[in-house]
Amino acid sequence: DTEVTQTPKHLVMGMTNKKSLKCEQHMGHRAMYWYKQKAKKPPELMFVYSYEKLSINESVPSRFSPECPNSSLLNLHLHALQPEDSALYLCASSRLVSSGGDNEQFFGPGTRLTVL
Amino acid sequence: AQRVTQPEKLLSVFKGAPVELKCNYSYSGSPELFWYVQYSRQRLQLLLRHISRESIKGFTADLNKGETSFHLKKPFAQEEDSAMYYCALRKAGANNLFFGTGTRLTVIP
Numbered sequence: 001d002t003e004v005t006q007t008p009k010h011l012v013m014g015m016t017n018k019k020s021l022k023c024e025q026h027m028g029h030r031a032m033y034w035y036k037q038k039a040k041k042p043p044e045l046m047f048v049y050s051y052e053k054l055s056i057n058e059s060v061p062s063r064f065s066p067e068c069p070n071s072s073l074l075n076l077h078l079h080a081l082q083p084e085d086s087a088l089y090l091c092a093s094s095r096l097v098s099s100g101g102d103n104e105q106f107f108g109p110g111t112r113l114t115v116l
Numbered sequence: 117a118q119r120v121t122q123p124e125k126l127l128s129v130f131k132g133a134p135v136e137l138k139c140n141y142s143y144s145g146s147p148e149l150f151w152y153v154q155y156s157r158q159r160l161q162l163l164l165r166h167i168s169r170e171s172i173k174g175f176t177a178d179l180n181k182g183e184t185s186f187h188l189k190k191p192f193a194q195e196e197d198s199a200m201y202y203c204a205l206r207k208a209g210a211n212n213l214f215f216g217t218g219t220r221l222t223v224i225p
Contacts, residue, residue, distance in 0.1 A: 031211045042202055042215035043160070056212060090160065097211050105213060107160040 004108035023091030120216035139203030149186040
């Protein structure tokens with residue numbers, strides 16, 4: 001299995017809702033990432049997990065809360081979002097650079113989030 | 117700090133014509149450079165990376181450290197090359213990528 005899967009594909013939520021985005025990979029990758037992509041913009045890094053531990057938080061507001069329950073799963077918990085948080089949220093995974101070998105990042109199809 | 121610049125937001129070429137998508141970077145260390153592509157309704161995927169020095173789908177890219185560039189080239193564009201192309205940089209020892217602003221390539225039949 002060489003795919004990163006993300007659920008749901010689309011999500012519409014109100015500003016008071018709590019929701020979660022899910023990402024899964026079974027390639028044995030120990031680095032996982034969340035990116036945010038606004039329309040006609042490049043992906044912007046949000047979080048990096050290495051060995052299931054948060055290694056990078058790019059000053060993301062606390063209304064976004066990542067979680068890596070095991071080496072195959074990555075969640076992004078959402079609470080009290082703002083309309084400007086509407087975007088495509090991409091998950092990616094890769095081997096760690098420190099482990100050597102091919103460290104290509106594989107991307108999921110994304111979750112299209114709309115905050116009303 | 118690192119920076120990746122793609123000066124052209126949009127690029128249109130005729131089928132069979134050569135195409136060059138420009139990418140310049142700034143980084144004080146030794147980066148890894150990549151080209152990612154996103155075809156319509158498909159996920160972002162790696163096209164090629166500078167360390168491989170390979171040709172993928174007829175595309176090549178050479179890292180020019182003197183000019184800090186990593187331009188993507190193809191001698192004869194095909195309609196199926198129409199897509200969004202992102203140049204990306206990875207700092208030495210890091211795992212994450214920094215993306216340029218992207219160039220939308222349209223190949224006119």
